[in-house]
Amino acid sequence: MVDAAHDQVDFVPPAEVGEMELYHPKSWLTKYVFSQDAKVIAIQYSFTAIAIGMVALVLSWMMRLQLGFPETFSFIEAEDYYQFITMHGMIMVIYLLTALFLGGFGNYLIPLMVGARDMVFPYVNMLSYWIYLLAVLVLLASFFVPGGPTGAGWTLYPPQAILSGTPGSEGGILLMLISLALFIVGFTMGGLNYVVTVLQARTRGMTLMRLPLTIWGIFTATVLALLAFPALFVGAVMMTLDRMLGTSFFMPGIVQFGEQMQYGGGSPVLFQHLFWFFGHPEVYIVALPAFGIVSDLISVHARRHVFGYRLMVWAIVIIGALSFVVWAHHMYVSGMNPWFGFFFATTTLIIAVPTAIKVYNWVLTLWRGNIKLTLPMLFALGFIVTFVNGGITGLFLGNVVVDVPLSDTMFVVAHFHMVMGVAPILVVFGAIYHWYPKMTGRMLNVPMGQIHFWITFLGAYAIFLPLHYLGFLGVPRRYYEMTDTSFIPQSAETLNAFVTVIALIVGVAQLVFLFNIGWSMVKGKKSGPNPWRATSLEWQTATTPPGHGNFGPTLPVVYRWAYAFGLPGAKDDYVPQNMHPDQVAIGDTADLSGTAAQPAE
Amino acid sequence: MNIFRQMMVKPWLTEQGAVVELLDERTFSQPTPKIGLRLFLIVVAVFFSLMLSAYIERKVFSDWNSLSLPWLLWLNTAILIASSMAMHYALVNARRGQIDGVKTGLSAGGVLTFAFLVGQLLAWRELVATGYYVSLDPANAFFYMLTGVHGVHLIGGLVAWWRTMAKIRRGQDAVQVRLSVDLCAVYWHFLLLIWLVLFALMLLT
Ligand code: HEM
Numbered sequence: 145m146v147d148a149a150h151d152q153v154d155f156v157p158p159a160e161v162g163e164m165e166l167y168h169p170k171s172w173l174t175k176y177v178f179s180q181d182a183k184v185i186a187i188q189y190s191f192t193a194i195a196i197g198m199v200a201l202v203l204s205w206m207m208r209l210q211l212g213f214p215e216t217f218s219f220i221e222a223e224d225y226y227q228f229i230t231m232h233g234m235i236m237v238i239y240l241l242t243a244l245f246l247g248g249f250g251n252y253l254i255p256l257m258v259g260a261r262d263m264v265f266p267y268v269n270m271l272s273y274w275i276y277l278l279a280v281l282v283l284l285a286s287f288f289v290p291g292g293p294t295g296a297g298w299t300l301y302p303p304q305a306i307l308s309g310t311p312g313s314e315g316g317i318l319l320m321l322i323s324l325a326l327f328i329v330g331f332t333m334g335g336l337n338y339v340v341t342v343l344q345a346r347t348r349g350m351t352l353m354r355l356p357l358t359i360w361g362i363f364t365a366t367v368l369a370l371l372a373f374p375a376l377f378v379g380a381v382m383m384t385l386d387r388m389l390g391t392s393f394f395m396p397g398i399v400q401f402g403e404q405m406q407y408g409g410g411s412p413v414l415f416q417h418l419f420w421f422f423g424h425p426e427v428y429i430v431a432l433p434a435f436g437i438v439s440d441l442i443s444v445h446a447r448r449h450v451f452g453y454r455l456m457v458w459a460i461v462i463i464g465a466l467s468f469v470v471w472a473h474h475m476y477v478s479g480m481n482p483w484f485g486f487f488f489a490t491t492t493l494i495i496a497v498p499t500a501i502k503v504y505n506w507v508l509t510l511w512r513g514n515i516k517l518t519l520p521m522l523f524a525l526g527f528i529v530t531f532v533n534g535g536i537t538g539l540f541l542g543n544v545v546v547d548v549p550l551s552d553t554m555f556v557v558a559h560f561h562m563v564m565g566v567a568p569i570l571v572v573f574g575a576i577y578h579w580y581p582k583m584t585g586r587m588l589n590v591p592m593g594q595i596h597f598w599i600t601f602l603g604a605y606a607i608f609l610p611l612h613y614l615g616f617l618g619v620p621r622r623y624y625e626m627t628d629t630s631f632i633p634q635s636a637e638t639l640n641a642f643v644t645v646i647a648l649i650v651g652v653a654q655l656v657f658l659f660n661i662g663w664s665m666v667k668g669k670k671s672g673p674n675p676w677r678a679t680s681l682e683w684q685t686a687t688t689p690p691g692h693g694n695f696g697p698t699l700p701v702v703y704r705w706a707y708a709f710g711l712p713g714a715k716d717d718y719v720p721q722n723m724h725p726d727q728v729a730i731g732d733t734a735d736l737s738g739t740a741a742q743p744a745e
Numbered sequence: 746m747n748i749f750r751q752m753m754v755k756p757w758l759t760e761q762g763a764v765v766e767l768l769d770e771r772t773f774s775q776p777t778p779k780i781g782l783r784l785f786l787i788v789v790a791v792f793f794s795l796m797l798s799a800y801i802e803r804k805v806f807s808d809w810n811s812l813s814l815p816w817l818l819w820l821n822t823a824i825l826i827a828s829s830m831a832m833h834y835a836l837v838n839a840r841r842g843q844i845d846g847v848k849t850g851l852s853a854g855g856v857l858t859f860a861f862l863v864g865q866l867l868a869w870r871e872l873v874a875t876g877y878y879v880s881l882d883p884a885n886a887f888f889y890m891l892t893g894v895h896g897v898h899l900i901g902g903l904v905a906w907w908r909t910m911a912k913i914r915r916g917q918d919a920v921q922v923r924l925s926v927d928l929c930a931v932y933w934h935f936l937l938l939i940w941l942v943l944f945a946l947m948l949l950t
């Protein structure tokens with residue numbers, strides 16, 4: 145009896161939520177710039193993240209140009225290459241994806257989807273954005289200091305990160321560490337908001353198990369981030385002290401240019417532990433929101449309830465918990481005790497179980513669904529395929545004996561780009577195509593979107609599949625140049641050139657997307673409040689885009705989960721979460737926006 | 746709210762969905778700022794545990810020369826305990842509705858906290874004067890860093906303390922400031938606990 149219509153029992157009025165006091169902006173400045181409205185903050189976060197993401201994209205072109213056509217470009221020296229790698233990796237992972245999923249989507253969707261007027265601590269939420277912006281600016285500033293940005297690799301391993309042989313060891317590394325610390329402070333402010341809003345500000349009837357999976361994903365990812373980022377923070381503080389005050393937290397005794405440095409007695413491996421205690425959960429900080437969003441996209445665009453909702457929620461939570469006990473699979477080559485390697489390989493493989501459950505459930509949701517190949521659906525399908533692909537190579541790398549020879553080769557680069565680069569980015573796009581109508585009142589242009597999808601999706605495979613092969617050949621990661629290396633065949637160079645050309649094309653295709661965003665804001669088809677005929681609360685707001693306070697004079701009351709598609713006896717093939725049971729048969733949506741009086745309390 | 750019980754519900758069965766609301770509260774009954782503070786304290790606790798595990802991991806090696814802690818730290822510990830007690834006194838009075846007691850408690854708590862911070866700085870100076878520089882060896886580095894980050898957290902607490910004092914000066918009564926005082930008291934007790942753990946670990950060498 146999965147699709148049970150509403151029972152005839154009288155509805156128990158759910159517990160009362162107090163209306164929250166809203167901050168009402170008085171001037172243009174407090175309304176659009178120093179705004180405390182989560183929707184404005186979300187847009188600020190998203191634009192900043194996408195802007196800095198474009199920098200990382202351009203950096204990837206630079207690296208690809210060098211790899212594809214070595215000894216051609218005089219403006220890319222070896223030092224530059226290391227700096228590009230480092231900044232590209234760090235920006236993509238932290239300043240783009242983390243900020244966009246949690247600061248961008250989290251801020252926009254959490255209050256709307258749980259039925260709240262705003263986040264619970266709006267002032268702190270505003271601060272969160274401004275500190276994030278400051279972190280981004282500090283990071284950008286490192287391009288302009290003497291010595292340039294740090295070239296230590298995004299993992300920033302000491303001792304090399306702060307020794308003079310590494311580019312950017314003058315100012316770049318310090319700015320990087322400061323920027324990371326700022327990012328974490330800003331994120332923590334936002335993160336407290338996201339978690340407490342989900343816990344405390346849900347509207348009447350919105351029990352935890354009626355939350356859309358998007359919220360579960362973002363919520364769990366935020367909890368992970370709150371617990372994992374402190375590790376990076378500790379690492380950053382200690383490395384800053386090592387660099388500025390000459391302490392030796394991570395610095396062993398070192399002889400440089402024949403001279404004994406004043407460092408001594410520190411442990412570089414300690415940094416690796418701290419970094420990966422953050423770094424592995426970071427993968428899931430990016431992946432869990434993507435999981436949640438994809439579940440909702442395929443449910444809405446296949447007109448079917450999510451298969452195994454409860455299992456999906458539990459899988460998200462269990463994956464989140466397990467992600468804290470696998471970090472050392474990034475350190476198999478650090479000379480650890482073989483028993484540790486065994487332990488971490490085992491936990492790593494165990495994570496595959498809840499992850500596989502999610503994939504099965506997505507497929508079963510699609511099975512016999514009324515699949516509509518809308519743009520969000522295309523991107524969601526692209527995600528599932530890509531994630532499975534990257535996940536499988538992850539299973540290989542999770543085994544110590546396989547990882548040791550492949551470690552630090554292009555195979556690893558291919559693996560993590562599939563699983564945490566391409567896959568989440570596809571979800572970002574799918575989510576933007578899905579929610580853009582709510583944010584602007586207009587649809588994104590479909591032909592442009594299709595061009596964008598196919599080039600990005602096929603292009604990503606053309607770029608990253610060959611890298612697996614190059615990895616098998618033994619092409620190392622983070623190498624500026626491989627010409628005249630005897631064990632690498634000539635054909636590898638042709639392949640590299642091919643990959644570079646595709647990478648440039650894929651990059652240009654993103655401009656189509658950006659153009660579409662701007663163009664549709666003016667010229668796009670009017671969407672109406674609920675173009676996808678979706679059930680969750682954000683589509684039932686009084687106005688589109690939702691106004692200050694999100695809902696009308698009264699908050700919506702929730703009667704069911706977010707996946708009521710095809711209920712027997714209902715007039716439409718979907719029933720909004722806040723539609724009163726008496727209205728399901730007539731499909732009267734007039735009452736939903738919270739403008740009319742709510743049913744008897 | 747019992748999260749785990751809520752998570753056992755099958756939302757596709759609507760009857761059950763309605764029943765949960767009868768059985769269980771939908772959200773935590775505590776005021777939202779208190780939930781926020783607790784979550785923040787969890788984050789801070791993670792932060793300190795990571796630093797402490799780094800400390801312990803390093804300490805087990807044989808080349809660890811522990812530094813002789815200045816006796817001043819004992820006095821500072823006593824002062825911090827007193828400030829925490831003063832905050833608690835303020836809270837008890839806020840619960841009883843006695844704004845005068847709140848004022849006394851808060852002021853004393855704040856002043857004692859300042860005294861603690863000054864005391865910590867003096868302890869640092871004493872160490873520096875005897876040649877224990879931060880860059881001397883890992884034991885020194887950890888000492889300065891751990892005491893430093895603990896102090897920074899207290900300074901953050903003083904911002905909240907200052908804002909609560911300002912509310913009282915603006916004439917708010919005990920009921921209105923009760924939540925703020927409550928948050929301050931919890932935060933102070935928590936930082937006292939962290940200090941006691943830090944201090945104990947530094948003594949145990
Ligand atoms: C157009 C898409 C992209 C291209 C062409 C690209 C290309 C590259 C290249 C050439 C490298 C350096 C390989 C090496 O020599 O070691 C690299 C490293 C990296 N990329 Fe990407 N990338 C793209 C997107 C992304 C995305 C979306 C992410 C987000 C997770 C990402 C994360 C990273 C990371 C973490 C590194 C490692 C940096 C390091 O070794 O320190 N990339 N990428």
Ligand SMILES: [Cu+2]
Binds near residue numbers: 423424427471473
């Ligand atoms: Cu990992």
